[in-house]
Amino acid sequence: MRVVLNAKAGTVHDMGPDKVRDIVDEALTRPDLDVDVVVAEGDAMASAIASAPHEGYDTVVVGAGDGTVSYAASVFANTDVTLGVLPLGTMNLLAYDIGLPRDLMGALEALHDAKPMRVDLGTLNGRPFHGVSGVGFFSQMAMAREQLRDRGRAFGWFMALGRAVFRSGRMSLEVEVAGARESIDAYAALVTVNAFDASGWHRSRLDGGQLEVLVAEDRGTLARLRTGAEVLVDAWRGAPGIHSFSARRVTIHARRRRAWVATDGEVTRESLPLRYALAPAALSLLVPPSAQQWQAHEREVHERDDVT
Incomplete structure (x- = not known):
């Protein structure tokens, strides 16, 4: 090791x-x-x-x-x-x-x-990532947080939230899933490798085989501030104006050539469209046996063995 x-x-x-x-x-x-x-x-x-x-x-x-x-x-x-x-x-x-x-x-x-477990990765324009990739509010949040790193964890987060809310402009996005497109006037889009569907920004599965796309519809500055705060406390899922999609391949189109994208905490300038794909079981990861993702994996293995 x-x-x-x-x-x-x-x-x-x-x-x-x-x-x-x-x-x-x-x-x-x-x-x-x-x-x-x-x-x-x-x-x-x-x-x-x-x-x-x-x-x-x-x-x-x-x-x-x-x-x-x-x-x-x-x-x-x-x-x-x-x-x-x-x-x-x-x-x-x-x-x-x-x-x-x-x-x-x-x-x-x-x-x-911990024990090795094969987990899913995502790819953005062909490059692998393990967790989250966001455009609009999320990329602005990541950049502001990096600039305010020395301000302390909690204070820095809230200052970054304010900056991100007011720097995030409206984007005319088209989300393409399985050949079908949906147009949304949004201020943020987030793609995750499997859904962060458990409390505290946790995923119940690391090997669920799906990307989740969450798009925040633009409803004005106050709505952005409220949704931004909800993101920080993990209370935004199902909030008004949040559109959700699940697929193995997702393409995000916009009326611009390039955009700032925050992927696993790193901000890069990306060419559009943004092409996301799932890479199933692409990584061997050390996962503690007590982790809910490991336990879900074990249950599925036992159920599959019982059927066999």
Whole structure:
């Protein structure tokens, strides 16, 4: 196992890289498992991730933000290399989605008992991602949050919310599913790999085989502010003006050539249309047995075996 930790992560900075390296090594090493812990940043961190399979590592744990985890998922997509995650970033969406504790020792304990599970990925214009991709309000929110990173978690979120609401303009979107198009005047669209249908921004399934598209209809500034706040507290599903679609392939058209898109926390300038597709069971992910997604997977396996 190779463990790649972001040297700029708050936990690493506060505790010191040598101490964190020793803690991680001691927590994850077993008689049948050698662990190599790398503390790096930037290109060196990406290189340590990408080179791991060629150097004989069959499991790579990434302790960084969702963007770096998404990069690792794209590197290991459709391979036998298993990805593990430690919540050392700002959002840590995937880590918390599978129930990893927020503290380092708790996360390491859960990771120690985790098992490989094949999970779905999505692709945006051919590039894999593990969780969410958004345009309009969501991309503005991601950019504002990055600019306000040093303002503190809660205060920074609310400042970013205000900026995102007023920077998000109306978009004339066409959502294409199975050849049929629906036109919507919207201020946001979000595509997720399987639905975040459980409380606390969790997915009940990681291998459900569907993309979910949520489009927020433009109803004015107050409606944007209300929906934005509902997004932060996970109360926007089913709210007025939210259109929902599920499919394995979704294309989003707009009357513009390019748009800012936030995908797993990283904002990029993308050419339109935005072509999303599901990549079923594309990634081997370490998931704690206590995670609801693992339990749902196990139930399905047992039911399939009973039928057979």
